[in-house]
Structure formats: structure tokens, C-alpha cells
Amino acid sequence: MNLFKISKNEDFAQTGANLVAGLLQTNPRAVLGLATGSSPISVYEELISMHRRGLVSFSKASSFNLDEYVGLPADHPESYRSFMNRNLFDHIDIDLARTHIPNGNAPDLAAECRAYDAMLEEQGPVDLQILGIGGNGHIGFNEPGAGLEGGTHVVGLLPETRQANSRFFPSIDEVPRQAVTMGIGTILKARQILLLARGAEKAEAIRKAVRGPITTECPASLLQTHPNVVVLLDEEAGQWVD
Numbered sequence: 752m753n754l755f756k757i758s759k760n761e762d763f764a765q766t767g768a769n770l771v772a773g774l775l776q777t778n779p780r781a782v783l784g785l786a787t788g789s790s791p792i793s794v795y796e797e798l799i800s801m802h803r804r805g806l807v808s809f810s811k812a813s814s815f816n817l818d819e820y821v822g823l824p825a826d827h828p829e830s831y832r833s834f835m836n837r838n839l840f841d842h843i844d845i846d847l848a849r850t851h852i853p854n855g856n857a858p859d860l861a862a863e864c865r866a867y868d869a870m871l872e873e874q875g876p877v878d879l880q881i882l883g884i885g886g887n888g889h890i891g892f893n894e895p896g897a898g899l900e901g902g903t904h905v906v907g908l909l910p911e912t913r914q915a916n917s918r919f920f921p922s923i924d925e926v927p928r929q930a931v932t933m934g935i936g937t938i939l940k941a942r943q944i945l946l947l948a949r950g951a952e953k954a955e956a957i958r959k960a961v962r963g964p965i966t967t968e969c970p971a972s973l974l975q976t977h978p979n980v981v982v983l984l985d986e987e988a989g990q991w992v993d
């Protein structure tokens with residue numbers, strides 16, 4: 752893993768955005784793996800700014816998002832489809848038909864998961880997968896536990912994840928209990944992975960992911976088995992780095 756601790760906000764965003772923009776400059780048809788959450792927002796803002804300055808185009812790119820809540824209408828402000836439209840897609844020249852997010856309202860979720868994997872198989876692999884990390888070490892919505900699933904699947908969200916995400920909802924009762932997420936196997940198939948962590952509340956999770964044993968109890972630790980991972984940390988998340 753290539754670890755970078757970056758103290759200035761602008762440099763954090765710039766470094767992440769340069770990786771995405773550089774890929775699109777050499778391969779305009781790149782397949783991007785995208786993430787939600789607060790960690791990638793500044794990178795998306797920088798990409799939007801670069802796009803406005805004519806420095807990057809997404810017109811031939813396609814994207815696959817990691818995950819989506821089960822049971823939230825797609826136009827709910829906290830659905831990951833709404834998040835992506837609001838924070839990135841509405842401001843760049845990507846063809847929305849080539850932006851893929853699991854459908855958490857599919858009548859048959861198992862079939863939806865199989866279809867998502869089939870699409871990834873056909874159009875992938877993902878060239879660059881952006882990831883955040885949960886305070887419990889989850890990536891996508893792959894929660895810690897005795898085992899991990901390889902492909903896209905439905906997952907029950909742990910209480911700590913619902914608690915952490917309740918900041919976006921009027922009350923914790925409104926946080927969905929399930930999500931559809933790409934599996935660890937799918938994530939690890941990406942050619943390159945960009946893992947972003949910000950804030951003191953991520954310090955322990957990211958330390959375990961990078962320096963701890965490889966264990967399903969910290970799903971992000973499986974990234975240690977991948978040959979091409981770039982980790983960007985701000986000062987607080989990287990407080991344990993010498």
C-alpha cells in the first residue's frame with residue numbers, strides 16, 4: 752500500500768482528483784468505481800472544478816458505485832443515487848446512462864445483485880476504485896464479521912453503521928436496515944484502489960486496515976492483498992503514521 756499523509760485540505764483533494772483525471776487523460780473510456788460518504792466529497796469538488804476549467808472530461812467514461820440503501824426511493828435526498836447526482840454527476844459531462852448504482856428498490860434483490868455483477872463482469876474490471884472506510888473498518892457496506900462475501904449482495908447494516916449514518920436522517924429510525932453492496936471480491940478486482948480517510952474518528956480503523964492483521968473483522972484490511980492501493984490520509988486520520 753502506498754500511504755500518503757496530507758495535511759492541507761486542498762492538497763488532499765488535488766491528489767485524489769489528479770489520480771482520476773490522469774487516468775481519464777490516458778484512457779477516456781475508463782471504468783470508475785465510485786463511493787459515497789463525506790470522505791470523497793472534496794475530491795469530487797476538485798474534479799468538478801477541473802472539468803469546468805477544461806482539464807478533464809468524463810464523456811466516454813462509465814462508473815459503478817459501491818452500494819445503495821435498500822428501500823429508499825431513488826429520489827430520496829439520502830439515496831446514493833441522489834448523492835452522486837448532487838455531488839458529481841450533475842456537474843460533469845458523464846453520460847448518466849453509463850453511471851451504475853445498485854437498485855435498492857428492485858423487487859428481486861438477489862436478481863439485482865446478480866445483474867450488477869454480470870454488468871461489472873462485462874464492462875469491467877474497474878480501472879480505479881475510490882473507497883472510504885467506516886469507523887468499524889467497513890468498505891462499501893461490507894461489514895465486519897466472521898466471513899465476507901465476494902460478489903454483490905444484500906447486507907444487514909450493523910447498529911454502529913446505522914448510528915454513524917443517522918447524521919444524514921431526521922432520526923435513526925429512518926436509516927435503512929439493509930443495503931446492496933459490491934462484495935470484497937469485486938472491489939479487489941479493480942486495477943487500482945484509492946482509499947480515502949479523513950478525521951480522527953477514522954484513525955484507528957485505517958491503522959488496523961493498513962498495519963493490522965488481514966481479517967474479516969476489519970474488511971478494509973483485505974486491501975493489503977491488493978498490489979496497487981493508494982491511501983490518502985489527512986493529518987487526523989494519519990495521526991499514528993510516523
Ligand SMILES: N[C@@H]1[C@@H](O)[C@H](O)[C@@H](COP(=O)(O)O)O[C@@H]1O
Nearest residue numbers: 787788789790883884885891892
Ligand atoms: N457505505 C458508505 C461507505 O462507502 C463509506 O465509506 C463509509 C464512510 O463514510 P464517511 O466518509 O462519510 O465517513 O460509510 C458509508 O456507510
